[in-house]
Amino acid sequence: TQLLEQSPQFLSIQEGENLTVYCNSSSxxxxxxxxxxxxxxxxxxxxxxxxxGEVKKLKRLTFQFGDARKDSSLxxxxxxxxxxxxxxxxxxxxxxxxxxxxxxxLMVKP
Amino acid sequence: DVKVTQSSRYLVKxxxxxxxxxxxxxxxxxxxxxxxxxxxxxxxxxxFSYDVKMKEKGDIPEGYSVSREKKERFSLILESASTxxxxxxxxxxxxxxxxxxxxxxxxxxxxx
Numbered sequence: 001t002q003l004l005e006q007s008p009q010f011l012s013i014q015e016g017e018n019l020t021v022y023c024n025s026s027s028x029x030x031x032x033x034x035x036x037x038x039x040x041x042x043x044x045x046x047x048x049x050x051x052x053g054e055v056k057k058l059k060r061l062t063f064q065f066g067d068a069r070k071d072s073s074l075x076x077x078x079x080x081x082x083x084x085x086x087x088x089x090x091x092x093x094x095x096x097x098x099x100x101x102x103x104x105x106l107m108v109k110p
Numbered sequence: 111d112v113k114v115t116q117s118s119r120y121l122v123k124x125x126x127x128x129x130x131x132x133x134x135x136x137x138x139x140x141x142x143x144x145x146x147x148x149x150x151x152x153x154x155x156x157x158f159s160y161d162v163k164m165k166e167k168g169d170i171p172e173g174y175s176v177s178r179e180k181k182e183r184f185s186l187i188l189e190s191a192s193t194x195x196x197x198x199x200x201x202x203x204x205x206x207x208x209x210x211x212x213x214x215x216x217x218x219x220x221x222x
Contacts, residue, residue: 042213
């Protein structure tokens with residue numbers, strides 16, 4: 001069974017601070033996705049990375065896929081209260097099946 | 111925009127009851143999925159369906175069954191609800207060959 005570990009599990013920061021969330025595995029994935037889930041809603045896709053070493057930017061969010069395609073990170077610059085939510089990474093493997101990490105719950109305080 | 115609709119936001123059931131969770135999608139997706147979400151455990155796959163009448167067990171199928179009689183509808187059935195099935199249940203759909211899942215807003219089930 002492939003496992004994805006996310007760290008930290010919880011993060012509480014002030015608006016304007018920077019943060020990084022990590023997603024690690026001992027397994028190789030063909031792709032890595034990040035989803036954000038807000039209270040009362042289902043997860044929504046933020047980004048998909050497919051190439052080892054790939055970096056993608058989405059406004060203040062920077063996503064990186066590790067060279068060996070076993071890990072990924074999400075960096076948020078100058079966090080805003082609207083970034084509050086649960087961040088989930090998901091690794092893609094054979095049959096297009098996804099393995100989800102345990103999630104990082106982010107709280108950005110004004 | 112893809113819309114995945116779960117029929118109930120909240121459900122409270124008693125131990126031993128048979129429970130039906132319904133999910134409908136409007137984008138003609140072949141693949142549909144049921145996950146449960148528990149704090150710190152992420153999303154765990156219960157069952158999925160590649161197409162109508164097809165079903166496959168996921169990682170935690172025990173105590174659950176599913177039904178896919180029409181392409182747009184995927185039902186999760188708890189044959190005899192137990193307290194350890196109290197959880198958030200998420201339905202998702204997608205086209206074959208894609209990784210991206212489109213989720214419903216979830217059903218929070220409490221079994222007392």
